[in-house]
Amino acid sequence: MNTEPPTKPPAKRAAKAAAKPATAKPAAKPRTGRPAAPKRAPGRPVAADNPDLRARLLDAAIVCYARQGIAATSLRAIASEAGVNPALLHYYFGDKEQLQEAVSNERLLPVFMSLRDNLTREPGDVMDLIAGFVHGIGRVIAAHPWLPSLWVREVLCEGGALRESLLLQKIGPLVPQMMARRFAEAQQRGQINADLDPRLLMVSLVGLTLFPAASAPIWRRLFDADDLDLDTQRRHALALLDRGLTP
Numbered sequence: 001m002n003t004e005p006p007t008k009p010p011a012k013r014a015a016k017a018a019a020k021p022a023t024a025k026p027a028a029k030p031r032t033g034r035p036a037a038p039k040r041a042p043g044r045p046v047a048a049d050n051p052d053l054r055a056r057l058l059d060a061a062i063v064c065y066a067r068q069g070i071a072a073t074s075l076r077a078i079a080s081e082a083g084v085n086p087a088l089l090h091y092y093f094g095d096k097e098q099l100q101e102a103v104s105n106e107r108l109l110p111v112f113m114s115l116r117d118n119l120t121r122e123p124g125d126v127m128d129l130i131a132g133f134v135h136g137i138g139r140v141i142a143a144h145p146w147l148p149s150l151w152v153r154e155v156l157c158e159g160g161a162l163r164e165s166l167l168l169q170k171i172g173p174l175v176p177q178m179m180a181r182r183f184a185e186a187q188q189r190g191q192i193n194a195d196l197d198p199r200l201l202m203v204s205l206v207g208l209t210l211f212p213a214a215s216a217p218i219w220r221r222l223f224d225a226d227d228l229d230l231d232t233q234r235r236h237a238l239a240l241l242d243r244g245l246t247p
Contacts, residue, residue, distance in 0.1 A: 066146035126186035137209040148214035208237040
């Protein structure tokens with residue numbers, strides 16, 4: 001004899017389930033705070049469309065290089081100098097080495113190419129060439145005050161980042177080698193002292209122009225002479241060279 005209680009028919013189970021009150025889900029809380037920012041294409045900084053920004057970044061790099069040296073300058077420091085996010089430097093230049101190459105090609109090399117063009121525009125005699133170099137360096141320094149200290153730090157000092165890539169490979173054939181050849185030709189014509197070495201004459205010209213500009217704060221303080229400005233240095237160099245080069 002079967003003693004199990006009879007199973008309720010399906011219709012009665014459904015009716016009983018329907019009679020239970022449904023548990024309501026809590027309403028979603030409204031979101032607070034700032035609205036979500038619109039999506040942008042990955043990899044492109046928001047401010048990258050500024051046409052003058054790339055030039056500003058190169059100028060900021062020059063300032064940092066002259067102040068603390070290329071090796072010690074980080075992309076973050078350059079971004080801080082320019083007042084931008086470091087992502088913009090990566091967007092425009094990739095990495096530190098590519099930025100340095102851009103500074104060399106777009107800021108430094110054009111300066112010396114312009115100097116070379118001015119020196120070769122009118123042949124003149126050897127003294128015109130020398131005067132053109134002294135005046136040209138003076139104009140360059142006036143327009144780019146950072147150049148002398150950057151030159152000393154990154155070209156003359158051992159391990160300077162610009163010695164090989166900029167001076168020896170690019171600037172050397174443009175100005176120093178060209179002028180040394182002109183000096184040698186003038187010497188053969190008897191226009192300058194036969195005891196001078198045309199190559200060292202070029203070295204002396206750099207020493208009479210870039211070095212005094214780089215060390216001007218020292219000499220002004222040492223001699224208490226604020227009058228040792230670029231014009232004074234230029235006149236001194238020309239007077240010294242004029243008397244020293246006479247055959």
